[in-house]
Amino acid sequence: MSSKVFKLIDKEKVRQVTGLEMIPSENYVSEDVLKALGSILTNKYSEGFPHARYYGGNEVIDEIEIYAQDLANKLFGTKFACVQPYSGSPANFAATMAVCNPGDVVMGLALSSGGHLTHGANLSFSSIFYKAVNYTVGKDWQINFAELEALAKKHKPKMIWVGTTAYPFKLDYSKFRKIADLVGAWLVADISHISGLIVGGVHPSPVKYVDLITTTTHKTLRGPRGAMILVTERGYKKDPEIKGKIEKAIIPGLQGGPHNHQTAAIAVALEEASKPVFKKYAEQVAKNAAVLAKELGTVSENHLILLSLNDYGFGMGYQAQAALEAAGITVNKNTIPGEPVSPFYPSGIRLGTPALTSRGMKEKEMIKIAGWIKEALEEIRGYDLPKEQEARKEFIKKVKAKMKENPKLKKIRKEISKFASKYPVPGIK
Ligand SMILES: Cc1ncc(COP(=O)(O)O)c(C=O)c1O
Known part of the structure; x- marks a missing residue:
């Protein structure tokens, strides 16, 4: 193990x-999961699908995929699962290709409201090759169904995405179904963030209401980076040819050999x-998020918390991310609904509990961590983002x-190192 890479992997392990x-x-x-991911299966080419491959030698691969x-x-x-998408974004591209022609109208939650890039954001394939129409959340940060219905009636989408990436509330799929039915649209749930919660019965399942489902496998589901496209009974009724269309979108549409x-x-x-x-794990993820949210003065109905930092100053997302990182807490800066500054210098942070819960942490630990977060955030006061764009x-x-050298953050970092090291990380000895 002389490669520089293994030394760097060891360094990342410590982090x-x-x-x-x-x-x-x-x-x-x-x-x-790590063992399977690092296995000799990476040596094999298997373009195509089980029992219909372009290459020989795929008897075992067929068994694994089935x-x-x-x-x-x-x-x-x-009713059908395609497990070949390389990741969430290509899965969403393939699902879109399977049911839409270029130029068709696709609706999804706006990025600034907690939607994903692939659901119709600027610069994404979803708005380059399709006509993207975005619905948003209201002042209460919850999906504005009146707006969604009005937009659907006006633009007659071929497909409506229901899925989120920075949204702390449960989704009511039946409401989306009613609107999709008004215009005959495909309703596609992207459950990437919440698939583990759905499996654990902590979040309602979309299966009864939607035609297709996409999901990454590496978030709450706790699998390797990857994704799946699932077809529901409704999806098959809507189009009995849908399986073939999804497979065609994967290969030759978008990908080559499966990984x-x-x-x-x-x-x-x-x-x-x-x-x-x-199931116990998923329940604990949600319990932990609810406690953490309460301690931070907000709410969470799933695994994540979206925290506005407007009380700390102007455009504080970047500063908060830096302060927390210096303290040993990794979060990401995030826009908040009605973002007052910009997507690059947003006013909030997004944080969640799936990884901490995998280390066995519970409510008691969340209260301790919330205390550190609040202490660390005090250190960003006074560092408001400059109003002039060029100075930012x-x-x-x-x-x-400054945050790296901040004595208070250094002290928290030490406490966190000691604390975190007591909770084993799955897969790391
Ligand atoms: C809702 C949702 N869909 C799709 C994706 C894309 O997944 P990937 O990063 O694997 O392309 C993400 C990733 O954050 C996501 O949150």
Whole structure:
């Protein structure tokens, strides 16, 4: 193990063990998932699908892929599972390609309201090749269904996304279904963030209401980086040819050979998610998020918290991310609904509990961590973002350096290193 890479991996291990990982889209996979992901299955080419490959030697790969598909269908209650998307964004591109022609109208929640890039954001394929129409959240930060209905009636979308990436509330899929039915649109749930919560029964399942589901496998589901496209009974009724259309969108549409090591690791993660202990995990993720949110003066109905920092000053997201990082807490800066500054210098942070919960932390630990977060955030007061755009880049550079040298943050960093090291990270010995 002489490669420089292994030394760097060891360095990253230290970061993962001694810090508090609170980016809500991240998690720690099990040792078995890591084993499958690092296996010799990466050596094989398997373009195509089980029993219909362009290459020979795929008997075992077929078995693995079919096994992963079966596990996914059983776990989510769907009729078909495509487990080949390389990741969430290509899965969403393939799902869109399967049901839309270029130029068709696709609706999704705006990025600034907690939606994902692939649901119709500027510069994404979803607005370059399709006509994107975005719905938003209201002043209460919840989806504005009146606006969604009016936009759907006006623009007659071919497809409506229901899925979020920075939204702390539960989703009522029945409301989306009613609106999709008014205009005959495909309703597609992107459950990337909440798939683990759905499996654990902590968030309602979209299966009864939507036609297709996409999900990443590496967030609350605790699998390797990857994704799946699932077809519900409704989806098949809407178009009995949908399976073939999804497969065609994957290859030759978008991808080449599947990542078989990734498929195998997804299967291992799905096996793990099928066990009763996973339900307990998902329940704890949500309990932890609710407690953490309360301590920070807000609410969470799922696994994540969106925190406005307007009480600390103007445009404080970057500064907060830097202060928390210096203290050993990893979060990400995030826009808040009605963002007063800009997507690059947003006014909030997004944080969550999936990874901490995988280390066995519970409510008691959340209260302790909330205390550190509040202490660290006090250190950003007075560092308001300059109003002049040109001054911002340099200002942030200086703030980062200041936070690294801040004695209070250094002290918290030490406390956190000691605290975090007591909670084992799955997959790291
Ligand atoms: C809702 C949602 N969909 C899709 C994706 C894209 O996944 P990936 O980063 O694997 O492309 C994300 C990632 O954050 C997401 O939150």
